[in-house]
Amino acid sequence: MLCLTVKLLNKILLISSVIGLISCQENADTSQVIPKTTDAVIDSTRFMTSDEVESYIYPIDTVVLGDINSDKISDTVFINEPSIIEEEMTCRDDVCKTQFIFSGGKIPSFGREQALGGVIGNAGDLDDDGICEIYFVPDWFTSSWTAFVIYRLSNNEWKEIANASVRREDWVDEKDKLYLPYQKRIAKHNKEYFELIENVMDDEGNEHLFPKKFYFTK
Numbered sequence: 585m586l587c588l589t590v591k592l593l594n595k596i597l598l599i600s601s602v603i604g605l606i607s608c609q610e611n612a613d614t615s616q617v618i619p620k621t622t623d624a625v626i627d628s629t630r631f632m633t634s635d636e637v638e639s640y641i642y643p644i645d646t647v648v649l650g651d652i653n654s655d656k657i658s659d660t661v662f663i664n665e666p667s668i669i670e671e672e673m674t675c676r677d678d679v680c681k682t683q684f685i686f687s688g689g690k691i692p693s694f695g696r697e698q699a700l701g702g703v704i705g706n707a708g709d710l711d712d713d714g715i716c717e718i719y720f721v722p723d724w725f726t727s728s729w730t731a732f733v734i735y736r737l738s739n740n741e742w743k744e745i746a747n748a749s750v751r752r753e754d755w756v757d758e759k760d761k762l763y764l765p766y767q768k769r770i771a772k773h774n775k776e777y778f779e780l781i782e783n784v785m786d787d788e789g790n791e792h793l794f795p796k797k798f799y800f801t802k
């Protein structure tokens with residue numbers, strides 16, 4: 585019976601490895617954010633335990649990114665947003681740092697200042713090194729303008745390799761010509777460079793979508 589079970593398991597593993605692909609894999613909908621926890625939609629300042637002890641529950645989002653590092657295991661990131669003082673439009677940590685913590689412990693965590701959480705997604709493997717790049721679009725207190733940032737994992741550290749100017753998806757109507765989903769703003773070309781479609785103003789103050797080219801550094 586035990587032998588049969590082991591054989592069956594081996595068979596399942598074999599089938600899984602045949603189905604599994606070797607390169608980094610995106611999710612079907614990489615920018616999908618799993619609905620926020622209750623903590624995320626409640627003003628976190630209410631969770632102060634007392635006036636003397638500064639202890640807060642911070643809002644956390646969970647995003648499934650697909651297989652970032654090509655180990656055939658889907659990777660999840662937890663976005664730990666800074667605790668804010670809404671009426672003052674400031675953060676309790678002064679720098680408004682959002683932290684990204686990956687499940688499983690194999691992919692390093694990182695943080696970004698001047699970000700009240702935001703949208704993170706799988707950008708695909710832009711330089712064909714077997715590791716997916718990721719994009720992040722920070723939220724802020726005001727304005728629909730924000731950054732579209734690409735991060736690349738290099739020497740076990742996430743590094744910003746591109747930064748474009750965009751309108752936040754949730755602030756622009758889908759029918760607006762200046763609306764473009766984040767995922768569609770990334771254009772992979774070759775190992776030399778890729779492009780991001782950003783929102784730019786021309787000399788006459790008219791806004792356009794325009795590609796911006798980024799070259800990989802060795």
Ligand SMILES: [Ca+2]
Pocket residue numbers: 650651652653654655656657658659
């Ligand atoms: Ca993985």
Ligand SMILES: [Ca+2]
Pocket residue numbers: 708709710711712713714715716717736
């Ligand atoms: Ca890559």
